[in-house]
Amino acid sequence: MNRQCMISCHNRVSIGAGCMFGPGVRIFDNNHKFSKDGGVSCALNTGEIIVGNNCWIASDVILLKGTHIGDNCVIGAGCIIDGAIPPSTIVRQKQHLDYQPIYK
Template sequence: MIEMSEKQKMLAGEAYFPSNKQLQADRLNAKTVCHQFNQLSPNDYKQGMKLLKGLFGSTQSFWIEPHFYCDYGYNIHLGKQFYANHGCVILDGALVTIGDDVMLGPGVLISTATHPLNAEKRKKGIESAHSITIGNGVWIGMGAKILPGVTIGDNAVIAAGAVVNKNVLANTVVGGVPATFIKQIL
């Protein structure tokens, strides 16, 4: 039996060691690209989108305001007409798949990464990552946080400041900490 690399474990949603040299190098690359993007003049927006396009797994048409941060970049997949306002953070140890016509308010955090509840395992530096899927036409309000393993259905609205720890149905509004159903969108 062939042993999986730490990167393969990460991508499979299994426990892995992020201190692995390959993963450290991958994160350094992403942080370098994000730094370059974040330091550009506002007049260099085309160069900024080109930098990020080279970092991401796949893109269509998108616009991201600086400052933007991610862990790896290659696990981020963006649909058409994606927009992220200032201060977006995507911790992409697992796949982050975002549909068409999605808008993120300022300060949105999308995190696939999590750590064991067991303190001894945490001390060893183990973590895991679980994919996040965001459907088409979703609006995520200012300062919202999307936690590991969540799927957000098409046309959903996530209220500002919400902490989403469970799947969100299509055509609904959720808000609060943790986020709960507010209303159906007709």
């Protein structure tokens, strides 16, 4: 684990052997329940998070409930992961930056 990492565990978080975490990684196996009529409540929905062996979780990654990451994966900086990542996979965020000239 690196600086400013956080684990919020209300169900189960499992981290395999040989994993490395960059700074600012956040792991949440829960979120607040909410509804159209009642808004957000203090009650929680939970699910497990499993990180396989020998994974690199880069800086500022967020792992959400229900995430299962296979062995030998690389999760790139700034990714938000929700779901299954197959073993030996690199996940990276590709975002398009829009550049506009300043006219005034």
